[in-house]
Amino acid sequence: MRKIFNEVASLDKKCYEKFSLNEELLMEHAALALKKDIKKNIKAFDSTVLIVCGVGNNGADGVTLARLLQNEYKNIHIYIPFELKSQMAILQYKRLKLLGLNFIKDLNKVKKVDCIVDCLFGSGLNKPLNEETNTIIDKLNEFNSYKIACDIPSGIDNKGVIKTTAFKANKTITMGALKLSLFTDSAKEYIGKLKVANLGVSDIIYENDSNMFLLEKKDLKLPFRDTKNSHKGSFGHACVVVGCKKGAGVIASSAAFNFGAGLVTAIVHEELQLPYYIMQSHKLPSNVTAIALGMGLGLYDKNELKQILNTNVAKVIDADLFYEELLLDYLNQEIILTPHPKEFCSLLSLAKLADINIDTLQNNRFEYVKMFCKKYPKVTLLLKGANVIICQNDKLYVNTLGTSALSKGGSGDVLSGLIVALLAQGYNYLQSAINASLAHTLVAKKFQGNNYALTPKDLIKGIKSL
Numbered sequence: 196m197r198k199i200f201n202e203v204a205s206l207d208k209k210c211y212e213k214f215s216l217n218e219e220l221l222m223e224h225a226a227l228a229l230k231k232d233i234k235k236n237i238k239a240f241d242s243t244v245l246i247v248c249g250v251g252n253n254g255a256d257g258v259t260l261a262r263l264l265q266n267e268y269k270n271i272h273i274y275i276p277f278e279l280k281s282q283m284a285i286l287q288y289k290r291l292k293l294l295g296l297n298f299i300k301d302l303n304k305v306k307k308v309d310c311i312v313d314c315l316f317g318s319g320l321n322k323p324l325n326e327e328t329n330t331i332i333d334k335l336n337e338f339n340s341y342k343i344a345c346d347i348p349s350g351i352d353n354k355g356v357i358k359t360t361a362f363k364a365n366k367t368i369t370m371g372a373l374k375l376s377l378f379t380d381s382a383k384e385y386i387g388k389l390k391v392a393n394l395g396v397s398d399i400i401y402e403n404d405s406n407m408f409l410l411e412k413k414d415l416k417l418p419f420r421d422t423k424n425s426h427k428g429s430f431g432h433a434c435v436v437v438g439c440k441k442g443a444g445v446i447a448s449s450a451a452f453n454f455g456a457g458l459v460t461a462i463v464h465e466e467l468q469l470p471y472y473i474m475q476s477h478k479l480p481s482n483v484t485a486i487a488l489g490m491g492l493g494l495y496d497k498n499e500l501k502q503i504l505n506t507n508v509a510k511v512i513d514a515d516l517f518y519e520e521l522l523l524d525y526l527n528q529e530i531i532l533t534p535h536p537k538e539f540c541s542l543l544s545l546a547k548l549a550d551i552n553i554d555t556l557q558n559n560r561f562e563y564v565k566m567f568c569k570k571y572p573k574v575t576l577l578l579k580g581a582n583v584i585i586c587q588n589d590k591l592y593v594n595t596l597g598t599s600a601l602s603k604g605g606s607g608d609v610l611s612g613l614i615v616a617l618l619a620q621g622y623n624y625l626q627s628a629i630n631a632s633l634a635h636t637l638v639a640k641k642f643q644g645n646n647y648a649l650t651p652k653d654l655i656k657g658i659k660s661l
């Protein structure tokens with residue numbers, strides 16, 4: 196996993212003050228990282244590279260890049276639509292002028308471009324884009340080129356919000372370290388592949404401590420069985436409470452079984468058609484080790500619910516339970532909650548933390564997750580979305596590996612099943628949420644069919660051979 200920061204200006208400052216580096220040195224490395232990626236992806240000398248530079252230091256990165264690219268390609272176009280403001284941009288521009296490179300005045304005259312580098316705005320975007328800038332960005336987005344965003348796609352603000360438009364990158368090369376603004380759900384549409392540019396000192400020196408992390412494929416710890424002398428009870432007994440919408444419980448039970456739970460029981464009111472290896476019972480078995488509850492619950496007897504919630508084993512809570520006030524009685528204990536944004540809005544309201552709509556939540560996902568976990572530090576919260584956020588107390592993790600193939604009814608039920616399987620097998624709360632989420636998204640990524648065709652059944656099958 197990699198550390199994520201709210202901002203990196205303080206890390207740059209540390210480089211200057213503690214390690215005697217300076218802005219020019221860091222900028223040279225930023226531009227070098229851009230050049231390296233262009234050289235890797237654009238091979239032909241005959242190619243055209245368009246570098247669009249803004250008024251601040253993001254623009255200065257672009258101007259510096261233009262200098263480094265001279266004679267590497269036949270056509271280097273530099274487009275600077277507004278008067279430069281920052282000292283560094285002015286300095287780099289002065290150097291560039293001396294080299295005699297090609298500045299363009301009218302974007303409409305550019306017909307074919309192989310690579311566009313967006314250096315309009317980076318971390319300094321501090322107000323909505325004006326009409327002229329919107330038009331430039333929309334025009335850039337129309338080109339069928341390899342598109343690189345310098346630091347962050349222009350138009351995404353420092354909270355990760357897009358007010359009007361943003362540059363749609365194939366790759367974002369972010370400078371120094373990962374910033375939280377890169378990981379909102381709306382930013383995901385524009386970031387493309389994400390790479391961190393080294394600015395001249397190792398990560399260990401550049402980075403400070405952080406409580407926020409980006410999850411990576413290599414973080415996944417599957418529940419492989421290392422013990423030889425085992426029996427089914429060694430791998431726990433997961434119970435899934437099946438409600439009115441029975442499919443949800445059926446999906447979660449099957450997912451739990453395939454993810455290694457030794458025994459799985461569906462808690463049902465009436466006998467269901469289930470795979471023969473999933474047991475059915477009207478009440479919780481005495482050897483239950485973990486419970487999944489809430490998905491497809493519908494109307495359920497409150498006393499029965501309380502009885503299940505009072506059982507002293509690990510639990511993952513989903514869906515309909517986020518609308519039940521009685522859940523509040525269980526939030527001061529260790530428990531996993533897996534709401535999607537609408538359910539999280541309800542939970543925030545029940546907890547009297549905020550009365551907000553989904554848009555407000557989506558524009559402030561990290562803030563509300565942190566707020567909730569501060570009030571309930573024992574809860575492990577997994578907020579679903581295009582980028583999943585997992586938070587416990589002051590530690591926050593982001594999983595960006597999911598894809599829109601997962602935007603299907605039942606995907607979340609699979610996730611609950613995976614979580615309860617890991618809880619049953621003895622993973623702690625945080626590790627259950629992290630590893631189940633990673634497995635869930637990686638299976639979807641590995642799916643061989645078209646991305647509109649993934650079913651919960653495919654996910655459940657895929658988990659077998661991850």
Ligand SMILES: NC(=O)C1=CN([C@@H]2O[C@H](COP(=O)(O)OP(=O)(O)OC[C@H]3O[C@@H](n4cnc5c(N)ncnc54)[C@H](OP(=O)(O)O)[C@@H]3O)[C@@H](O)[C@H]2O)[C@@H](O)CC1
Binds near residue numbers: 250318
């Ligand atoms: N620090 C370092 O050592 C390193 C920094 N690096 C690079 O610097 C970048 C940050 O540079 P930055 O701080 O100059 O901000 P940047 O994004 O260029 O824009 C600020 C300018 O834009 C203006 N402006 C803002 N919004 C606007 C709007 N909507 N419409 C119009 N104008 C708007 C704003 O105006 P003002 O606030 O002055 O009115 C200001 O003039 C960072 O992303 C990275 O690429 C790397 O080289 C590594 C080393």
Ligand SMILES: Nc1ncnc2c1ncn2[C@@H]1O[C@H](COP(=O)(O)OP(=O)(O)O)[C@@H](O)[C@H]1O
Binds near residue numbers: 514582602605606607
């Ligand atoms: N565009 C997307 N990108 C990544 N993951 C997604 C996307 N759409 C949905 N998901 C994931 O799919 C799951 C959907 O869960 P949920 O909405 O609870 O479904 P259901 O209740 O129908 O089972 C969540 O884990 C969510 O993060």
Ligand SMILES: [K+]
Binds near residue numbers: 253315317349
């Ligand atoms: K940019």
